[in-house]
Structure formats: structure tokens, C-alpha cells
Amino acid sequence: MTRPLRVLVIGAGTGGMCLAHGLRRAGIDVAVHERDRTRTGGLHGYRVGISPNGARALHACLPPELFDTFVATTAAPYEALAMYTEQFRELISLGFDEFPSTGGGAEDREYNVSRMTLRQVLFTGMEDVITFGRRFTHYSRHDDGVTAHFDDGSTDEGDLLVGADGASSRVRRQYLPHATHTETGLVGIGGKTPLSAQTEALLPERVRRGFAMIFDRRGQFGITHVMRMPWTPGGAPAAGIGSSERELLERWRGLRFDNTTDHVSWAVTTSRSIAPADLLDRTGADLTALADELTADWSPCWRALLAGADHGASVALAIRTSDPVPPWTPSTVTLLGDAAHTMTPGRGAGANTALRDARELRDRLVRVRDGASTLLGAVGDYEDVMRRYSAVAVRESLEFMHDNTLARRPVIGPLSVFAQRSGMRLVDRIPAAKRRMARGFQKVRDSELV
Numbered sequence: 001m002t003r004p005l006r007v008l009v010i011g012a013g014t015g016g017m018c019l020a021h022g023l024r025r026a027g028i029d030v031a032v033h034e035r036d037r038t039r040t041g042g043l044h045g046y047r048v049g050i051s052p053n054g055a056r057a058l059h060a061c062l063p064p065e066l067f068d069t070f071v072a073t074t075a076a077p078y079e080a081l082a083m084y085t086e087q088f089r090e091l092i093s094l095g096f097d098e099f100p101s102t103g104g105g106a107e108d109r110e111y112n113v114s115r116m117t118l119r120q121v122l123f124t125g126m127e128d129v130i131t132f133g134r135r136f137t138h139y140s141r142h143d144d145g146v147t148a149h150f151d152d153g154s155t156d157e158g159d160l161l162v163g164a165d166g167a168s169s170r171v172r173r174q175y176l177p178h179a180t181h182t183e184t185g186l187v188g189i190g191g192k193t194p195l196s197a198q199t200e201a202l203l204p205e206r207v208r209r210g211f212a213m214i215f216d217r218r219g220q221f222g223i224t225h226v227m228r229m230p231w232t233p234g235g236a237p238a239a240g241i242g243s244s245e246r247e248l249l250e251r252w253r254g255l256r257f258d259n260t261t262d263h264v265s266w267a268v269t270t271s272r273s274i275a276p277a278d279l280l281d282r283t284g285a286d287l288t289a290l291a292d293e294l295t296a297d298w299s300p301c302w303r304a305l306l307a308g309a310d311h312g313a314s315v316a317l318a319i320r321t322s323d324p325v326p327p328w329t330p331s332t333v334t335l336l337g338d339a340a341h342t343m344t345p346g347r348g349a350g351a352n353t354a355l356r357d358a359r360e361l362r363d364r365l366v367r368v369r370d371g372a373s374t375l376l377g378a379v380g381d382y383e384d385v386m387r388r389y390s391a392v393a394v395r396e397s398l399e400f401m402h403d404n405t406l407a408r409r410p411v412i413g414p415l416s417v418f419a420q421r422s423g424m425r426l427v428d429r430i431p432a433a434k435r436r437m438a439r440g441f442q443k444v445r446d447s448e449l450v
């Protein structure tokens with residue numbers, strides 16, 4: 001290649017922005033096009049767990065001070081993971097010190113992150129790289145590269161087009177129309193409840209200190225994450241945070257766009273066979289009321305949590321998973337993140353896999369910059385490795401979160417629930433079994449362990 005490489009990224013989400021930072025740091029020309037009109041536009045969910053895979057990618061791609069700002073803006077770390085029955089009777093509890101770890105660096109840890117905050121961190125310093133309000137429609141390829149077309153009639157030209165435009169990717173629909181998704185039969189309702197002294201008093205102690213999973217008798221699954229942000233509702237650094245974090249927060253202009261305050265992020269996942277057919281059309285208080293209805297026999301603590309929810313924040317989602325796609329021939333178009341591989345939230349691996357994709361692709365494009373690889377060779381190498389680890393993440397995420405129809409069968413259903421609960425209580429009593437379980441949890445979150 002005689003002229004400098006130029007990369008077009010469609011979508012300023014988790015993976016696309018991590019890649020854009022990595023390329024810019026490597027001196028590679030990059031332009032990001034995002035359909036949201038503003039940096040606070042769109043509903044991108046509430047909370048995400050950044051695993052060592054994700055943290056290593058952020059560490060490799062972000063400028064050092066921005067990585068430190070990412071760390072300073074994360075919510076307080078969890079101390080415990082606990083699993084409960086729907087009556088909040090404990091089945092298993094694990095301290096985070098029981099999870100294996102591969103290194104002692106800031107990039108080898110788990111982080112508990114507000115999505116809006118992460119989005120603002122990733123936009124920091126990239127104002128000249130991102131164009132907001134540009135919805136990608138299609139691309140055209142030619143001898144000299146690739147042209148992206150947008151719905152306002154504008155275009156942009158580059159050598160490589162990266163579809164980082166999420167699960168409903170238009171880039172994927174054009175490039176790999178045979179890459180389909182399957183409905184898992186599961187639907188979810190998620191929301192948030194402000195964290196007040198009253199909310200705290202509702203929750204069992206371990207739930208207050210970390211995250212909890214709730215398994216009910218009908219195969220429904222609940223989750224809570226307690227998010228304690230490092231700033232007060234007014235945006236001033238909170239008491240008790242370190243002085244360097246305080247300094248970074250005071251300097252960071254991203255906080256001006258971020259209104260995240262302490263809250264409990266909650267979700268319930270149910271089967272389409274139990275839920276009303278219009279679940280995905282419901283919104284607001286009506287949707288929170290449906291979550292309450294579906295969990296009417298759960299603990300009064302859970303129901304009180306839902307009663308205090310911010311109704312405007314309740315969202316419904318259908319849970320899908322990518323179908324395996326045979327390898328394709330590399331070209332000047334590629335995909336990363338959910339655009340390439342959508343997975344259930346079961347292992348909390350979607351965003352982390354998107355971040356790893358960004359790092360893997362960035363590393364190979366640096367070789368193109370240095371004349372050590374052709375563009376198509378680099379894209380092909382990236383796609384080979386990405387297909388391998390993402391297939392594991394998709395499969396394991398589905399194994400962990402599938403429609404448990406067995407639990408609802410007469411006779412065998414109650415027996416299977418009894419067996420599941422007895423098995424979990426047994427694991428809780430055997431330290432070696434608990435460590436094995438923790439290792440299983442970590443497998444797709446920390447690929448250095450595999």
C-alpha cells in the first residue's frame with residue numbers, strides 16, 4: 001500500500017470506539033460514523049461488567065491517562081456473588097477473592113461499569129474522529145477501497161470498512177446475509193431503582209455488597225447489581241475515593257454528559273411461553289408492573305425493589321444468539337463485536353468480546369502500517385482468531401442462559417428444581433467444587449486462563 005491506511009468504523013459503541021482509540025494511538029487515520037445524534041443519545045443499557053479480557057483491550061488501545069480515567073469512573077468493585085432462590089434463600093455465595101486471576105495489573109481485574117459512563121470515557125478526546133447523526137445504509141467496493149453511504153446522502157471513503165454497528169448490523173446484512181440469529185425463546189425486562197437508604201435496607205447483606213442471581217421454580221432468572229458511583233448526585237467526587245481518582249474526575253469533561261448516580265440495576269428473564277405476547281411492546285410503568293406480575297411469588301424485598309423503580313428506565317428485550325457461520329474470504333469489509341457475534345447476556349461476555357476484537361484487529365492493522373502485512377492478510381488473520389474465541393463465548397453464553405422448559409413440566413419440573421438447588425447447596429459446601437465453578441465462570445471472561 002503506497003498511501004497511508006484509512007479505516008472507516010460504523011458505530012461508536014463499545015468495540016468501535018475501542019478500535020478507534022487504538023488506531024489513532026497507532027497513528028492510523030480513522031473515522032467513526034454513529035447514527036445517534038448526540039453523545040448522550042440512544043439507550044445503551046445501564047451496567048456492564050468489564051472482565052480482564054475487556055480491561056486488557058482498553059489498556060492496550062486507550063491513551064494511558066484515559067485508561068486511568070476509565071478505572072477512576074467505575075462503580076465500587078463487588079465483594080461477592082451470591083445465588084438465591086426466589087425467596088432470597090442463599091444457594092451459593094462466592095467472594096471475589098475466590099475467582100482466579102492471571103495478573104496483578106489494573107488491566108487484569110473485573111470492573112463494574114455504568115454503560116453511559118463507559119460511553120463518555122470512550123468519546124473523550126475523539127470529538128474530531130466521530131460524526132454523530134450519520135446512519136449507515138450500505139457500502140460499495142471499488143479497486144481503490146470502499147465507500148460508506150449514509151441516509152443523509154453523504155459518503156466517506158477508506159481502505160477498510162469495519163461494521164461495529166451492533167446486533168442488528170446493516171454492514172453484516174449486506175456483507176454476510178447468511179449470518180443469522182436464532183431467538184432463544186427468552187425475553188427480559190431490565191430496569192433501575194435509585195439506591196437510597198430505604199432501598200439498601202430492603203436488600204440482603206450480600207446483595208448490597210455485590211451482585212446476585214435469583215433462580216425461581218418456573219425457570220425464570222433474576223439479577224441485581226448494586227452500582228455505587230465515585231461521585232455524588234451533584235457530580236462532585238465522592239468521599240473516600242483516592243486522591244489521584246479525585247484529580248482525574250475533576251479534570252474529566254465526560255462527567256458533564258453523564259447523569260449516572262448510585263442505583264440497583266435489575267433484570268428478570270423469562271420464557272416467551274410464560275410471558276404475555278406483547279411484552280416487547282410494553283414500556284414504562286406498564287413494563288415494570290409486568291416484571292412484578294411475573295415475579296409475584298418472589299421475596300417481598302425483590303418486589304419492593306421493583307416498586308421503587310424509575311419506570312422511565314424499564315426496557316424489554318428479546319434474547320438472541322448468533323448461528324455459526326462458515327469462514328468467509330477476507331476483503332476490505334470486516335465486522336466486530338455484536339455485528340459479528342451476538343450472544344446471550346449469560347456470561348456477561350458480549351462487550352468484552354467486542355473489546356477483544358478491537359484489540360486483535362488493531363494489532364494486525366499496526367502490522368499493515370509497518371509494511372509487515374498486507375491489508376487482506378491482516379483482516380484474514382483477525383477474522384480467523386475472532387471466529388475461534390467468539391464461537392466459544394457464544395456457545396457458553398447460550399449454555400448458561402437458555403429457556404429452562406424442564407422446570408415447568410409437571411412432576412419432573414419440581415424434581416429438577418429440587419435437584420438443581422441441592423446441587424448448588426452442595427457445591428457451596430465444598431471449597432474445591434466452588435473454585436471449579438469460579439474457574440468455569442471466568443473462562444470466557446479471562447481468555448489467558450483457557
Ligand SMILES: Cc1cc2nc3c(=O)[nH]c(=O)nc-3n(C[C@H](O)[C@H](O)[C@H](O)COP(=O)(O)OP(=O)(O)OC[C@H]3O[C@@H](n4cnc5c(N)ncnc54)[C@H](O)[C@@H]3O)c2cc1C
Nearest residue numbers: 011013014015035049136165166337338348349350351352
Ligand atoms: C441486558 C444486557 C446485559 C449485558 N451485560 C453485559 C455484560 O455484563 N458484559 C458484557 O461483556 N456484555 C454485556 N452485554 C452485551 C453488550 O452490551 C454487547 O455485546 C456490546 O455492547 C456490543 O458492543 P458493540 O460495540 O458490538 O455494539 P454496541 O455497543 O451495541 O454499539 C453499536 C453502535 O452502532 C451504532 N449503530 C447501529 N446501527 C448503525 C447504523 N446503521 N449507522 C451508524 N451507527 C449505527 C449504535 O447506535 C451503537 O452506538 C449485555 C447485553 C444486554 C442486552
